[in-house]
Every structure is written in C-alpha cells, then in structure tokens.
Amino acid sequence: MEDMTLLLERLRGRLPSEEPGARGLERVARNPGCLRLRTLVMIGVIPASAARDIYGFPAEEEESHFALSAGNKFERRLLENGAAGLLDLYRAAGRLGPTECRVCFVPDLRPQFQFAEASKRWTLTDGLLLKKLVRDPEAPNILIKPRLPVPLLGSEHDIEPDALVAADSERFYTPVEVKSYPDRGGKTDPADVRNACRQVAVAVVALRHAASRLGVADPESLVPATADLILRRPGSNFPVLRSMPLKGEVYSIARVQNEADRTIDEVKGLIRPGSTLDDPTTLDLIPNNYLESCRENCALAGVCKRQAIVAGNPVLLGNRVKEELAGAGSINRALELLHDRSDSTVCWKEQRLRNALQEALRAYRKVVNHGR
Numbered sequence: 041m042e043d044m045t046l047l048l049e050r051l052r053g054r055l056p057s058e059e060p061g062a063r064g065l066e067r068v069a070r071n072p073g074c075l076r077l078r079t080l081v082m083i084g085v086i087p088a089s090a091a092r093d094i095y096g097f098p099a100e101e102e103e104s105h106f107a108l109s110a111g112n113k114f115e116r117r118l119l120e121n122g123a124a125g126l127l128d129l130y131r132a133a134g135r136l137g138p139t140e141c142r143v144c145f146v147p148d149l150r151p152q153f154q155f156a157e158a159s160k161r162w163t164l165t166d167g168l169l170l171k172k173l174v175r176d177p178e179a180p181n182i183l184i185k186p187r188l189p190v191p192l193l194g195s196e197h198d199i200e201p202d203a204l205v206a207a208d209s210e211r212f213y214t215p216v217e218v219k220s221y222p223d224r225g226g227k228t229d230p231a232d233v234r235n236a237c238r239q240v241a242v243a244v245v246a247l248r249h250a251a252s253r254l255g256v257a258d259p260e261s262l263v264p265a266t267a268d269l270i271l272r273r274p275g276s277n278f279p280v281l282r283s284m285p286l287k288g289e290v291y292s293i294a295r296v297q298n299e300a301d302r303t304i305d306e307v308k309g310l311i312r313p314g315s316t317l318d319d320p321t322t323l324d325l326i327p328n329n330y331l332e333s334c335r336e337n338c339a340l341a342g343v344c345k346r347q348a349i350v351a352g353n354p355v356l357l358g359n360r361v362k363e364e365l366a367g368a369g370s371i372n373r374a375l376e377l378l379h380d381r382s383d384s385t386v387c388w389k390e391q392r393l394r395n396a397l398q399e400a401l402r403a404y405r406k407v408v409n410h411g412r
C-alpha cells in the first residue's frame with residue numbers, strides 16, 4: 041500500500057506544499073461536508089492557491105490590506121516594550137498579579153537555538169510547556185507565538201497562536217487570539233467573533249495534543265475548551281479581554297481530525313489512478329459543498345459558485361430554499377415538477393414536493409389576483 045505522505049505529495053502534483061495555519065484548519069471544520077476543501081488541506085494546497093493556480097480564477101480572499109495593517113498595528117502595540125500592554129490587560133482583569141511578568145517571545149529565541157527545522161521550534165515550545173507542567177517557578181506567564189503542531193487529516197500542521205497565558209497558580213496555559221475588531225458588546229459582528237473563536241479553538245486542540253505528548257493523561261481537563269479573545273475598544277486602540285467558551289468549536293475541529301483515511305478512500309474512488317489534483321478537470325471530480333457562507337470563508341467560492349450555477353444548485357437561493365428543495369436536488373428539477381414538465385418517473389419525495397410547490401403557486405396567484 042502506498043505510504044500516506046508519498047500519496048499526498050503525488051496528488052499535489054506540481055504545486056508546492058503550503059501550511060494552512062489555524063485559520064485554514066478551522067475552515068475545514070466550518071464546512072465538514074466539503075470533500076474538496078478537506079482534500080486540498082490534506083495535500084497541502086490552500087484554497088487561494090487552488091483558485092489561482094489550478095482554476096486560473098482570481099482568489100476572493102483575504103482580509104483587505106487595510107484590515108491587515110490595522111490588525112498588525114493593534115497587535116504590535118500590545119506586544120511592544122516586553123508585552124507591557126498585554127500584561128496590563130491581564131492585570132486589570134485580575135488574571136495576573138504584579139509579579140507575574142515573565143514573558144517569552146518564542147520567535148526571538150530562534151537565533152539563539154539556531155533551529156531551522158520546524159521540529160526544533162516545537163521542541164523549544166515543548167520545553168517551555170514542560171516547565172509549566174512541572175511547576176517550575178521560572179515558567180513564563182506569557183508565551184508569545186509559540187509553535188505547536190496540530191494533527192489533522194493525517195498530518196501534523198504547524199500553528200502559531202498569538203499567545204498562551206497562565207498565572208503562577210494555574211496548572212497550564214490558556215490560548216489567546218488577538219483581533220483588531222471593535223468590541224461593541226452584543227452588537228459586535230457575530231461572524232467576526234465566530235471566526236476568531238474557531239481559529240483559537242484550533243489552538244486548544246493543539247495545546248491538548250502537546251500536553252498529551254508531554255505525558256499528561258487527561259489533556260481535556262488540563263486544557264478546557266475556553267480561550268481568551270482580545271478585541272479593540274471602539275474608537276481607540278485599547279484592548280478588551282473576553283473569555284470565550286469554545287465547546288462547540290473544539291468539538292467541530294476534533295470531529296474532522298480523524299477523517300484522513302475516509303477522505304483519501306473517497307478521493308481514490310473518484311479519480312483515475314495516477315492522476316493529480318493540480319488539474320481542474322480532476323479536482324472537479326471531488327465534490328464540493330457550496331454554502332451561502334463559502335463567500336466569506338473560502339477563496340474557492342467564485343469557482344464553486346460558478347459550478348453551483350451550472351448545476352442549478354438550490355443553495356444559490358439560500359440555505360432555507362436548499363432545504364425546501366432537497367427532494368428535487370436542483371432548481372431546474374423543481375421547476376419541472378412545479379409545471380408538470382417531468383418526462384422521468386416522479387418518486388414519492390418529488391410528488392410531495394410537487395404538491396407543496398403547486399400549492400404555494402396557487403396561494404401566490406390568489407394573493408396577486410386579490411383573491412379572484
């Protein structure tokens with residue numbers, strides 16, 4: 041049997057391998073029904089590259105240049121002067137005491153340890169995590185940009201959470217995600233909060249994995265499904281700290297974690313032996329699962345929407361209509377049923393849908409004809 045790593049490399053064809061990062065990994069959990077996205081992540085191709093290099097389609101990602109530079113500026117302010125802003129925030133929230141000020145900038149340790157390989161960066165992060173586990177009084181209270189591997193879909197992917205934080209009295213660290221979105225309380229865009237939560241949930245999974253690697257028997261109780269979100273106070277650059285429960289987000293990532301074998305078996309059953317996925321005709325054979333939310337989540341949305349239009353996919357009319365027309369499978373078939381134009385056998389599900397559609401059409405005509 042072909043080795044999984046070699047198989048994934050072969051399927052990637054001429055494209056270079058890329059790390060999806062926490063954001064890319066959480067997207068898989070957002071649309072677990074999309075075999076195409078799952079496959080691309082497995083073979084190490086990010087959706088933006090697939091859109092551009094496989095389909096020749098302008099990618100619809102990512103954050104605007106303006107949003108990126110605002111985010112970087114906000115994060116820089118928190119981390120400058122030895123992460124003074126971050127320490128102040130946690131002290132003001134009562135989460136760190138005045139003497140709990142040991143901050144470790146993990147990327148800055150790189151030259152000292154001369155590690156070019158990712159595995160050495162994990163080792164370094166592991167060493168710092170171990171200090172905390174053995175209650176070493178010198179264990180940092182804040183780790184900035186630690187490197188953690190997270191096993192997902194058959195490979196270990198590297199992620200770099202913004203920070204990990206723990207008071208001296210705490211057994212282990214809490215992951216932290218910094219976003220420059222303004223925190224407007226209940227009026228904060230729920231999509232922004234949801235996306236940030238899903239992203240930091242990947243760090244929870246990675247931290248549990250690290251704890252287990254370091255010999256912790258019950259990593260779930262050591263690393264609960266919670267994380268800190270740092271947002272921006274509206275109209276200023278001051279940070280706001282929110283502790284977020286992430287049970288659902290962590291569960292959805294854990295659910296796709298072990299899907300590697302099933303994914304690869306499905307892919308092998310769909311494409312010709314020896315073919316590679318850097319070819320649009322072959323990649324088209326891997327089913328997608330276009331959703332309304334794809335537009336905001338995935339750079340392949342333009343490609344997949346075009347395919348949804350060709351297929352007459354009811355999701356184009358919204359998720360609710362997709363549910364309603366599930367019995368027909370396509371907008372064209374629904375129209376055939378509605379107007380009794382079907383020249384193939386109509387099954388019981390379609391009959392039920394035809395009755396509902398025709399009833400709705402009669403009601404609509406009655407309304408527009410003022411009851412006549």
Ligand code: SF4
Binds near residue numbers: 341342
């Ligand atoms: S845009 Fe396409 S590939 Fe991306 S998640 Fe949606 S259906 Fe899947």
